[in-house]
Amino acid sequence: xxxxxxxxxxxxxxxxxxxxxxxxxxxxxxxxxxxxxxxxxxxxxxxxxxxxxxxxxxxxxxxxxxxxxxxxxxxxxxxxxxxxxxxxxxxxxxxxxxxxxxxxxxxxxxxxxxxxxxxxxxxxxxxxxxxxxxxxxxxxxxxxxxxxxxxxxxxxxxxxxxxxxxxxxxxxxxxxxxxxxxxxxxxxxxxxxxxxxxxxxxxxxxxxxxxxxxxxxxxxxxxxxxxxxxxxxxxxxxxxxxxxxxxxxxxxxxxxxxxxxxxxxxxxxxxxxxxxxxxxxxxxxxxxxxxxxxxxxxxxxxxxxxx
Amino acid sequence: xxxxxxxxxxxxxxxxxxxxxxxxxxxxxxxxxxxxxxxxxxxxxxxxxxxxxxxxxxxxxxxxxxxxxxxxxxxxxxxxxxxxxxxxxxxxxxxxxxxxxxxxxxxxxxxxxxxxxxxxxxxxxxxxxxxxxxxxxxxxxxxxxxxxxxxxxxxxxxxxxxxxxxxxxxxxxxxx
Numbered sequence: 191x192x193x194x195x196x197x198x199x200x201x202x203x204x205x206x207x208x209x210x211x212x213x214x215x216x217x218x219x220x221x222x223x224x225x226x227x228x229x230x231x232x233x234x235x236x237x238x239x240x241x242x243x244x245x246x247x248x249x250x251x252x253x254x255x256x257x258x259x260x261x262x263x264x265x266x267x268x269x270x271x272x273x274x275x276x277x278x279x280x281x282x283x284x285x286x287x288x289x290x291x292x293x294x295x296x297x298x299x300x301x302x303x304x305x306x307x308x309x310x311x312x313x314x315x316x317x318x319x320x321x322x323x324x325x326x327x328x329x330x331x332x333x334x335x336x337x338x339x340x341x342x343x344x345x346x347x348x349x350x351x352x353x354x355x356x357x358x359x360x361x362x363x364x365x366x367x368x369x370x371x372x373x374x375x376x377x378x379x380x381x382x383x384x385x386x387x388x389x390x391x392x393x394x395x396x397x398x399x400x401x402x403x404x405x406x407x408x409x410x411x412x413x414x415x416x417x418x419x420x421x422x423x424x425x426x427x428x429x430x431x432x433x434x435x436x437x438x439x440x441x442x443x444x445x446x447x448x449x450x451x452x453x454x455x456x457x458x459x460x461x462x463x464x465x466x467x468x469x470x471x472x473x474x475x476x477x478x479x480x481x482x483x484x485x486x487x488x489x490x491x492x493x494x495x496x497x
Numbered sequence: 498x499x500x501x502x503x504x505x506x507x508x509x510x511x512x513x514x515x516x517x518x519x520x521x522x523x524x525x526x527x528x529x530x531x532x533x534x535x536x537x538x539x540x541x542x543x544x545x546x547x548x549x550x551x552x553x554x555x556x557x558x559x560x561x562x563x564x565x566x567x568x569x570x571x572x573x574x575x576x577x578x579x580x581x582x583x584x585x586x587x588x589x590x591x592x593x594x595x596x597x598x599x600x601x602x603x604x605x606x607x608x609x610x611x612x613x614x615x616x617x618x619x620x621x622x623x624x625x626x627x628x629x630x631x632x633x634x635x636x637x638x639x640x641x642x643x644x645x646x647x648x649x650x651x652x653x654x655x656x657x658x659x660x661x662x663x664x665x666x667x668x669x670x671x672x673x
Contacts, residue, residue, distance in 0.1 A: 232579045246531055328633050
């Protein structure tokens, strides 16, 4: 307070005090965060802004693109030749199996018709290329070069030549974001290929996944292969996902700690196949829906999350 | 007035900053942040260092409002949580502009020592927000970003103040 009893007039107009502005913008950020994380209300805003930023991103991608082109220019001819030979060999070994598969598929169809079962959906998909991994260091996501213009939808499964690598979580007009299986928000219902034991596989950081909620005396061994169970209505059943790498059976815990390694090249770049969405599933019985609201267990089984 | 000299102890009087140039540098920094290096550690956060620089040198022009807008843009581009970078950058800008009068008394090398904690605090805020939202923990190498960004402080001084170092009118008899 000055002697005169009032503040002198400010020399420079500076608007609201810094602390007031800080409080305002911090509150605004927190509101944004909450509406994004909890209410999932920001997807339209995000889509609009992403479309606006898209040309910039293309420009920013060009140095990487040039680098790749230069690198591939210097790839030696011998490397390409040996790759080619390797692929031809693999093609030959797969050919016999493919010939048998078409025969087996026909047979399976006829047998299913005899037993009056639903037809299995044929696997169809779109080939996409992984452009780059998302810059966000807090999630394990990659960007692929196909988007809603090419008919990609949120929730589709993404596989490579060996197994499942992830799921489409966000679709933009020309690109899509794929959450890798190792993202710790991602989970996928699986079964042990050897004995059909069902469980939920969740991401656990770089190159690792963990099998949740299996009792410590569950019949599972290191080296077991896990395939999708298809219970979620998203992933087709029978796609290879991971192998069990280590089991920690501590009887002081109710559940065993089971670590798995993904089969597909989850952390690698290259071509992937985006599988088309599964055909409409039969309606869930009404009792099940009621039970779902009461207990939390069925929601844990679902692989999908809200995009 | 902040920004009329390169540092407060300098005798040199700079030309006034051009607002269009400030916006242009922030925009270019944003574009450089978009280059998809993926999870390679140690890629500097160009936007953070540019924002901190202008918040220190031109606190009346670049402040929390600009930081918020750029932060939201970065959030959208990186596919992270919306508001995460906005929050971190707003706090960074607040810290930088309130330390502005102190930092500018020091020579460049010692300014850098002020910048490092601010960059680390920005990353800490980012990590805290992600942790609260239940995201993955990044590897420890992710913190390298702060150090590489801080190393850019001295080059930024010469690059971003270059237009202000230009003489007002060229003196043909005594060229500077």
